[in-house]
Amino acid sequence: MIITDKRCWAEINLSQIIENYRIYKNQLPEKTKIMAVVKADAYGQGDAEIAEVLQKEGVTDFAVATLDEAVRLRTSGIQGQIFVLGYTPITQAQNLIEYDITQAVVDENHAKLLAKLGPRLKAVFALDTGMNRIGLDADYPDFCEEVIRKYSDKFCLQGIFTHLCTADSMDKEAVEFTNNQIKKFEKVAKRIEDLNLPYVHCLNSAGGLWNKCEKSVFARLGIILYGLKPSYQNQLPEGIKPALSWYSVVSMVKNLHSGETVGYGRTFKAEWEMKIATVCVGYADGYNRLLSNNFYVLINGKRAAVLGRVCMDQIMVDVSDILGVEMGTKVTLLGQDGDEIITADDMADAIGTIGYEIVCNISKRVERKYKYEYF
Numbered sequence: 001m002i003i004t005d006k007r008c009w010a011e012i013n014l015s016q017i018i019e020n021y022r023i024y025k026n027q028l029p030e031k032t033k034i035m036a037v038v039k040a041d042a043y044g045q046g047d048a049e050i051a052e053v054l055q056k057e058g059v060t061d062f063a064v065a066t067l068d069e070a071v072r073l074r075t076s077g078i079q080g081q082i083f084v085l086g087y088t089p090i091t092q093a094q095n096l097i098e099y100d101i102t103q104a105v106v107d108e109n110h111a112k113l114l115a116k117l118g119p120r121l122k123a124v125f126a127l128d129t130g131m132n133r134i135g136l137d138a139d140y141p142d143f144c145e146e147v148i149r150k151y152s153d154k155f156c157l158q159g160i161f162t163h164l165c166t167a168d169s170m171d172k173e174a175v176e177f178t179n180n181q182i183k184k185f186e187k188v189a190k191r192i193e194d195l196n197l198p199y200v201h202c203l204n205s206a207g208g209l210w211n212k213c214e215k216s217v218f219a220r221l222g223i224i225l226y227g228l229k230p231s232y233q234n235q236l237p238e239g240i241k242p243a244l245s246w247y248s249v250v251s252m253v254k255n256l257h258s259g260e261t262v263g264y265g266r267t268f269k270a271e272w273e274m275k276i277a278t279v280c281v282g283y284a285d286g287y288n289r290l291l292s293n294n295f296y297v298l299i300n301g302k303r304a305a306v307l308g309r310v311c312m313d314q315i316m317v318d319v320s321d322i323l324g325v326e327m328g329t330k331v332t333l334l335g336q337d338g339d340e341i342i343t344a345d346d347m348a349d350a351i352g353t354i355g356y357e358i359v360c361n362i363s364k365r366v367e368r369k370y371k372y373e374y375f
């Protein structure tokens with residue numbers, strides 16, 4: 001009998017993250033720098049831990065989604081630029097100055113309020129080039145230029161940025177749309193060139209690989225840093241691999257007789273004698289309930305189908321054809337076991353979402369372990 005002390009845990013291979021970073025960097029033009037996007041706890045994988053190894057690797061610019069995330073990075077010893085990509089309420093903005101954090105300006109209203117904090121506040125204007133999420137409307141370059149100039153000395157203006165919303169797609173229409181977004185961005189960037197702003201950027205992971213922007217000083221590298229695909233159809237450069245694996249253990253094994261059912265709502269019914277194992281993971285750990293009767297785990301190098309509904313804390317899987325399964329046997333939810341591998345992208349594809357959501361949703365209850373072999 002194998003008894004580990006763990007119930008359900010994730011392992012993050014920090015060396016693989018560095019490897020992914022290096023491979024990605026090699027694909028970029030020499031002059032394009034990388035801003036590491038470590039928002040949402042580095043896509044569920046540990047922001048402080050990952051930012052620290054990237055900082056040792058020479059990365060000086062980091063992006064997060066919220067002020068809290070930014071403050072955590074700063075207090076954990078990250079020294080370079082920390083950029084908040086999303087909205088920060090003005091009532092919190094004093095902390096931006098206190099922790100030397102750079103704030104995205106979502107529109108002119110936001111600019112007006114942020115300007116009250118004066119010239120020590122570092123800010124970067126968002127431009128909306130077609131996503132319709134945040135930013136000054138780049139369909140009106142005159143207006144963008146006017147607002148940018150107006151605020152260029154009200155706070156410490158550092159740059160402008162935009163976000164591409166179809167850079168992961170190779171469809172003709174999507175490619176045209178992306179090119180158009182980049183053109184709109186470059187147009188505004190050119191008009192304010194005399195301001196010599198250091199932070200002008202528009203490329204996400206996908207954009208950095210498959211698009212070009214003369215004006216983009218940075219690629220904001222998110223998902224590919226973690227070894228996942230922007231979109232399931234994408235081919236990633238050779239050697240880029242998922243950094244996160246996710247494991248659990250079997251708690252018990254039992255025989256199921258023909259006609260018996262499994263789990264809530266009795267959604268799986270055995271048609272012959274089966275052997276099933278109960279595994280210590282559920283939707284409260286982030287194992288999506290849509291995986292019910294719809295996915296598989298790996299045990300002893302073989303696939304075991306999820307039977308019945310995913311419970312809050314447990315799932316049942318089919319181990320009829322797998323030998324040597326008992327209490328304590330390791331179960332791979334994401335990662336490699338023998339010749340089989342499950343990626344977050346595969347799991348996402350099974351339930352109509354994206355790998356981003358799978359890894360972000362692995363809950364706090366799942367302990368993170370870090371592997372660091374070299375750097």
Ligand SMILES: *Cc1c(COP(=O)(O)O)cnc(C)c1O
Nearest residue numbers: 037085163204205220221222223
């Ligand atoms: C999340 C995010 C990124 C990173 O996107 P990936 O697709 O993960 O590379 C870049 N820029 C902005 C504004 C973002 O919100």
